[in-house]
Amino acid sequence: MNIIKLNSLTVAEENEILALEKLCKKHDGIYNDVYLNNALNFDNKLPCYFCAYEEQILVGFIAVFVPTRMEAEITAFTHPDFRCKGIFKKLFEEVKKTMLSVGITRFLFVVESASKSGGEVVKHLDSARVFNTELTLECKKSSPEFYPKNCHITEVNQENKTIASKLLGSVFGDFSGSEAFINTGLEEPDREVFMAYDGEIPVGVVNIYYKEKSAMIYGLMVTEIYRRKGFGKALLTFARERALKSRHKVYLDVDTNNKTAVELYLANGFKKVSQTYYYIFTEAV
Template sequence: MIIKEFSELNEELINSIRILENVCKEYDGLNGNMFLDNSLNFNKNIKNLFMAYDDDILVSVLYMFIPTKAEAEISAYTHPKYRKRGCFKSLIHRANEEVKRYDIKDLLFVCESKSKDGKETVKNLKTAYDFTEYLLEFNRDSKILTPSELLKIRKASFDDAKQIIDVCVDAFDDSYEVSQSFTMKTLESKDREIYVTELNDVIIGSCSVSYDENDIFLFGFAITKENQGKGMGKETLIKLVEALCKDESKNIFIEVDSGNDIAFNLYKKCGFEIKTAFEYHRMNIE
């Protein structure tokens, strides 16, 4: 078995990962896709992709999403015929060595709730269950209310960065540094953009959008606390989905913590339905 390590993604690597992913998803009856995007990683030099080959055939892959030094979020697949043969163990060993070089303390393993082999793996690693997120998909046949003209949404520019950062700090209680990093890296990315919500020409909300080959993902959906509970979030999301639905070839997704009933109910009212669930299991490596 040959293991290769990468700090950058390219089309060839992504295509080979997707081929293995589709084999595993069909075998395990899964619905989710591995998140593959290095644009938000806090350090571009970190090796965050580990791939195991049998001759020239990709048999196991481990990918780390590392937007901050707090934790590395790990997703992995191993070909059904190569499971219980040490492939994943070898990859996680290499990943462990890499994150320790950058003083990252926690590994957060992502496991689709329906994955029996995945759950067995995180159990064997002696991880601790942390939380569950639902992946919701917009149903284009859903009937949602026509939004009012109270709010305006538009694509953001770099000139909006300061206001977007302030919105995120207020809505998520994140530090200014974390919100600044996410905002600037999203604005700089070629596959991402930010939409902002304006009330009387003042930005009161934002939502980041990521574009994949066939899918659109919404993340970082934020409304300032002062304007929460007033229907602003619902109107923003309806208008945003309406704009994104002009591209009929792409599916629209959003994730929500299973414990966030307010956001979950909001998304359902706006036409989103559960596609699958992901469990997150934490392991401290200090």
């Protein structure tokens, strides 16, 4: 077996991975797409794609999402005909070596509830436990947008990005991280960032990430004093309608325990299509 570590992908390499993903999704009945973009990683020179080949055939793959040095999020696929042969174990050993070299010892494994093989893999990781669960919700049908009184929504650009960064930082307590997050949304051609105002006061942000046939809404937030006043619904319905103009479906992920957000999304055209478990594992050093 030959294992290759990469921090970027050629078109041919990406197509190989997507073909393997498609095969595994059909075999396992899973929904979510692998994330093949390192723009949000804290260091885009760090290898985050790990590919296993048998006689030049891609038989296993791990993508690592590392937005901070706190933990690495693992998404893995193994060819159905090559399972139970130690491929994931060998790939993960390479992932651990790479992440440990930059001080990362905590790993989150992404496992959809429909993936029996994924569930079996994490059972063999000592001390791995469920850390969190998320729902994936999808919408394919357009419906009217909603705006509370005095609300208007503006695209974030180079002129107002500092306002958006400060707004995000005021909620998450990390201006530099928020600034990097907003900059990624502006620099990547397949992303857009929008900000909601109450009159002249900025109150919330939403992001859209466009894929070939779908779009993802993410990073939707409203400052605490403006919650439950319709601004979250305004940002959601605006992003939903904008995305559906050019894509046949739009989806988002939400923490299962965030009942307020789940209710908002379900009340505005979204339906549950998948549930994902995040298993946490810490490597002893």
